[in-house]
Amino acid sequence: MRVLAAMSGGVDSAVAAARAADAGHEVVGVHLALNRMPGTLRTGSRGCCTIEDSRDAARVAGMIGIPFYVWDFSERFKEDVVDDFIAEYSQGRTPNPCMRCNERIKFAALLDRALALGFDAVATGHYAEVVRTPAGSPELHRGHDMNKDQSYVLGVLTGPQLEHCLFPIGASAAKAEVRAEAAERGFPVASKPDSYDICFVPDGDTKAWLADKIPMRPGLIRDEDGAVLGEHEGAMSFTVGQRRGLSLERPAVDGRPRYVTGVDARSNTVTVGGRAALFVDALTGIRTSWCGEPPADLGRGEGAAIECEVQIRAHSEPVPARAWLGACESEPPASEFDVPAVRPAGQLLHVRTAEPLTGVAPGQTMVLYRGTRVLGQATIDRTARWEEGGAAPAQQPEPAGAGAALD
Numbered sequence: 001m002r003v004l005a006a007m008s009g010g011v012d013s014a015v016a017a018a019r020a021a022d023a024g025h026e027v028v029g030v031h032l033a034l035n036r037m038p039g040t041l042r043t044g045s046r047g048c049c050t051i052e053d054s055r056d057a058a059r060v061a062g063m064i065g066i067p068f069y070v071w072d073f074s075e076r077f078k079e080d081v082v083d084d085f086i087a088e089y090s091q092g093r094t095p096n097p098c099m100r101c102n103e104r105i106k107f108a109a110l111l112d113r114a115l116a117l118g119f120d121a122v123a124t125g126h127y128a129e130v131v132r133t134p135a136g137s138p139e140l141h142r143g144h145d146m147n148k149d150q151s152y153v154l155g156v157l158t159g160p161q162l163e164h165c166l167f168p169i170g171a172s173a174a175k176a177e178v179r180a181e182a183a184e185r186g187f188p189v190a191s192k193p194d195s196y197d198i199c200f201v202p203d204g205d206t207k208a209w210l211a212d213k214i215p216m217r218p219g220l221i222r223d224e225d226g227a228v229l230g231e232h233e234g235a236m237s238f239t240v241g242q243r244r245g246l247s248l249e250r251p252a253v254d255g256r257p258r259y260v261t262g263v264d265a266r267s268n269t270v271t272v273g274g275r276a277a278l279f280v281d282a283l284t285g286i287r288t289s290w291c292g293e294p295p296a297d298l299g300r301g302e303g304a305a306i307e308c309e310v311q312i313r314a315h316s317e318p319v320p321a322r323a324w325l326g327a328c329e330s331e332p333p334a335s336e337f338d339v340p341a342v343r344p345a346g347q348l349l350h351v352r353t354a355e356p357l358t359g360v361a362p363g364q365t366m367v368l369y370r371g372t373r374v375l376g377q378a379t380i381d382r383t384a385r386w387e388e389g390g391a392a393p394a395q396q397p398e399p400a401g402a403g404a405a406l407d
Contacts, residue, residue, distance in 0.1 A: 288377070
């Protein structure tokens with residue numbers, strides 16, 4: 001089988017490429033140049049797809065003994081990932097650029113080019129597994145190392161894409177084993193830090209980065225009764241669940257912390273409230289897609305709901321839920337920064353969780369599971385509070401992920 005190995009310059013993709021070659025496949029390595037700033041270098045775990053990363057990938061490819069190329073996907077990356085990120089924040093949403101990158105770059109643009117050049121599959125270093133059903137259809141399942149499972153960020157893949165995906169390390173390896181194997185092979189990236197930050201915001205200051213892309217206007221911070229508590233420099237720099245950086249003029253009556261509970265980009269208003277106001281158990285998603293065959297028992301309307309689990313962040317715990325389909329709905333551009341090409345009409349997905357979630361922001365991705373299998377995903381468009389009088393989640397952690405402050 002002819003395999004195109006996407007080599008990021010990290011340890012996971014290096015070992016994945018080596019394993020693909022060991023399996024007897026005809027492997028060609030490729031590094032995607034996504035950053036349009038040619039002088040950018042990685043700093044520790046900040047950033048990826050940099051000049052340093054491309055050099056690391058080239059060195060490993062030489063050690064494996066496979067051809068290696070660098071493909072410039074920077075223009076496509078800007079249009080489909082960076083511009084989408086700006087568009088979502090301009091509407092008061094909190095997007096996940098890694099999901100968009102997997103959806104539109106690594107498993108769309110890259111896969112399309114690979115197939116056009118005669119390759120049979122694209123191999124990556126993701127911790128996930130493609131499993132075949134008795135009928136031969138592909139399914140995406142969690143990686144065996146739950147601490148590194150990356151099936152969540154692959155939830156955007158479709159059945160036709162899964163037909164051409166190869167994840168050589170996801171089915172059997174833990175991260176420690178991968179690093180040990182890389183060291184045994186003599187790869188210089190064996191102890192290289194993982195990348196955690198947004199690759200096109202390498203200094204980690206998302207708020208400052210957005211301020212250069214979205215016109216920020218001063219506005220009001222209100223409580224849920226509409227009382228003015230303070231001012232902000234731009235609503236789009238806030239996200240649901242955020243606690244720090246509010247600079248409120250009036251403290252809460254009960255003295256407890258307050259969090260961002262809503263961001264209205266049109267009125268340029270940020271709403272804050274107590275922690276209980278963050279609890280939601282009803283999610284509505286757009287941009288719905290299915291990771292392989294959709295569940296046969298999934299129907300339209302709550303009466304046709306399926307039992308499943310939902311995960312709303314890459315490393316959060318899945319929560320038991322019920323899901324059903326709604327109507328198809330188109331979305332007009334909400335601002336001058338909206339990109340209609342990446343916000344198509346789609347099937348609405350409704351999810352009701354068995355226990356309340358906290359700090360869920362529109363723009364995040366919810367991924368549905370049944371056991372280890374990934375069913376599909378949708379972008380969260382609306383949330384509703386958990387039923388008044390219901391029990392709060394036991395030992396609910398402080399909001400994280402979407403709730404991180406941007407300053």
